[in-house]
Amino acid sequence: MNVILCSSNMLKGLYDISGVEVGQHLYWQIGGFQVHAQVLITSWVVIAILLGSVTVAVRNPQTIPTNGQNFFEYVLEFIRDLSKTQIGEEYGPWVPFIGTMFLFIFVSNWSGALLPWKLIELPHGELAAPTNDINTTVALALPTSVAYFYAGLTKKGLGYFGKYIQPTPILLPINILEDFTKPLSLSFRLFGNILADELVVVVLVSLVPLVVPIPVMFLGLFTSGIQALIFATLAAAYIGESMEGHH
Amino acid sequence: MANMVMASSKNLLPSLHPQPPTPKPHLPIPTQTQTQTPLSFPSLKSAALTAAIALSPVSAAMAAEMEKAALFDFNLTLPSIAAEFLLLMVALDKTYFTPLGKFMDERDASIREKLGDVKDTSSEVKQMEEQAAAIMRAARAEVSAALNQMKKETSVEVEAKLAEGRKKVEAELEEALAALERQKEETIAALDSQIAALSDEIVKKVLPV
Numbered sequence: 001m002n003v004i005l006c007s008s009n010m011l012k013g014l015y016d017i018s019g020v021e022v023g024q025h026l027y028w029q030i031g032g033f034q035v036h037a038q039v040l041i042t043s044w045v046v047i048a049i050l051l052g053s054v055t056v057a058v059r060n061p062q063t064i065p066t067n068g069q070n071f072f073e074y075v076l077e078f079i080r081d082l083s084k085t086q087i088g089e090e091y092g093p094w095v096p097f098i099g100t101m102f103l104f105i106f107v108s109n110w111s112g113a114l115l116p117w118k119l120i121e122l123p124h125g126e127l128a129a130p131t132n133d134i135n136t137t138v139a140l141a142l143p144t145s146v147a148y149f150y151a152g153l154t155k156k157g158l159g160y161f162g163k164y165i166q167p168t169p170i171l172l173p174i175n176i177l178e179d180f181t182k183p184l185s186l187s188f189r190l191f192g193n194i195l196a197d198e199l200v201v202v203v204l205v206s207l208v209p210l211v212v213p214i215p216v217m218f219l220g221l222f223t224s225g226i227q228a229l230i231f232a233t234l235a236a237a238y239i240g241e242s243m244e245g246h247h
Numbered sequence: 248m249a250n251m252v253m254a255s256s257k258n259l260l261p262s263l264h265p266q267p268p269t270p271k272p273h274l275p276i277p278t279q280t281q282t283q284t285p286l287s288f289p290s291l292k293s294a295a296l297t298a299a300i301a302l303s304p305v306s307a308a309m310a311a312e313m314e315k316a317a318l319f320d321f322n323l324t325l326p327s328i329a330a331e332f333l334l335l336m337v338a339l340d341k342t343y344f345t346p347l348g349k350f351m352d353e354r355d356a357s358i359r360e361k362l363g364d365v366k367d368t369s370s371e372v373k374q375m376e377e378q379a380a381a382i383m384r385a386a387r388a389e390v391s392a393a394l395n396q397m398k399k400e401t402s403v404e405v406e407a408k409l410a411e412g413r414k415k416v417e418a419e420l421e422e423a424l425a426a427l428e429r430q431k432e433e434t435i436a437a438l439d440s441q442i443a444a445l446s447d448e449i450v451k452k453v454l455p456v
Binding site: 072 | 317318319320321322323324325326327328329331332333335336337338339340342343344345346347348350351354
């Protein structure tokens with residue numbers, strides 16, 4: 001019993017020292033439903049950053065682009081390139097979806113690492129990247145599923161469901177299972193990476209407040225970018241896969 | 248920590264001590280002399296939980312805090328974020344992807360067109376250069392032909408003059424030679440008559456008649 005109490009106390013002590021708040025949420029009641037307020041607040045900030053910078057930079061496009069416009073043209077080229085590689089020649093209508101996916105996740109992830117959210121005290125929970133909440137990642141993964149079903153159905157009609165028995169009907173269960181594993185893996189990959197990343201930084205900061213966490217923070221920035229790229233690339237790949245003709 | 252990860256911890260931890268859920272209670276850590284609970288639990292985990300709940304106010308407060316900790320806590324946040332995402336997609340499409348993409352495509356097309364024009368003029372320039380080279384060649388040929396002709400003409404003239412001069416010189420020479428010959432014959436004839444007279448005289452003087 002002593003051991004148990006001891007470990008419990010130690011746990012409590014660590015918990016207090018590090019100030020890590022995992023799974024703590026600020027709840028708002030909206031019409032009998034609960035929402036995680038900190039996620040909504042940070043997502044609004046992210047959306048404001050995106051829309052604000054875009055409107056400022058692209059309001060009056062010049063033939064010879066200036067700094068901001070140049071940057072956003074580069075981003076657009078990047079997104080187009082990504083969609084074209086994954087989807088093929090008919091990538092045009094999907095650029096907004098893939099692009100918004102990439103930009104939203106990227107800015108969310110980086111906001112968690114770069115914006116000083118901790119300066120704003122909440123009564124419960126804390127502000128962090130919106131993507132470290134499972135609700136956000138599932139909310140991004142489910143539209144991806146809808147998108148690739150929509151892409152396949154509009155391209156091939158009901159013949160789209162023929163892919164479930166390709167190349168052989170034996171694979172039918174696995175093919176159906178894939179439709180569930182795709183959003184699951186998408187959302188959990190993003191969620192786990194971002195949460196783990198922020199946790200590692202917070203724990204390291206609590207242990208050694210100076211210098212040591214900096215490389216981990218940079219690693220976190222790198223991982224965040226990669227995760228955004230992976231999410232967008234996979235979404236595009238799923239869409240492209242459901243649009244291509246089966247052989 | 249493990250408890251926090253479990254969303255189901257709500258059911259596992261009934262709040263035996265009704266306390267106001269303070270976010271971070273900083274209570275003194277209890278002494279370890281309070282352990283009186285019998286060890287009659289089947290599993291170590293439930294033992295730990297019960298111990299954590301029953302033993303101290305700190306553990307109870309921590310339990311209350313952990314009770315709210317939920318990583319996999321789905322609620323209205325999910326659809327609202329999805330709606331936000333879709334709205335953001337529409338907004339970005341209206342303000343960014345479509346206008347800037349269109350602008351970039353148009354610029355691309357215009358640059359391509361201009362580039363094509365430049366290629367056309369370059370062929371024109373080449374043609375003009377060829378023309379210029381042809382003109383130069385023709386001019387050079389003309390000049391050299393004129394030069395040759397002039398040379399020929401002048402040489403003919405010079406030769407004619409030369410021949411004339413030579414003829415004149417020859418004629419004068421002949422005349423001079425003829426004059427010389429005549430003079431010679433005259434002198435010879437004069438000499439002959441003198442010789443005859445002289446010999447007559449010599450004969451007269453030598454031969455006394």
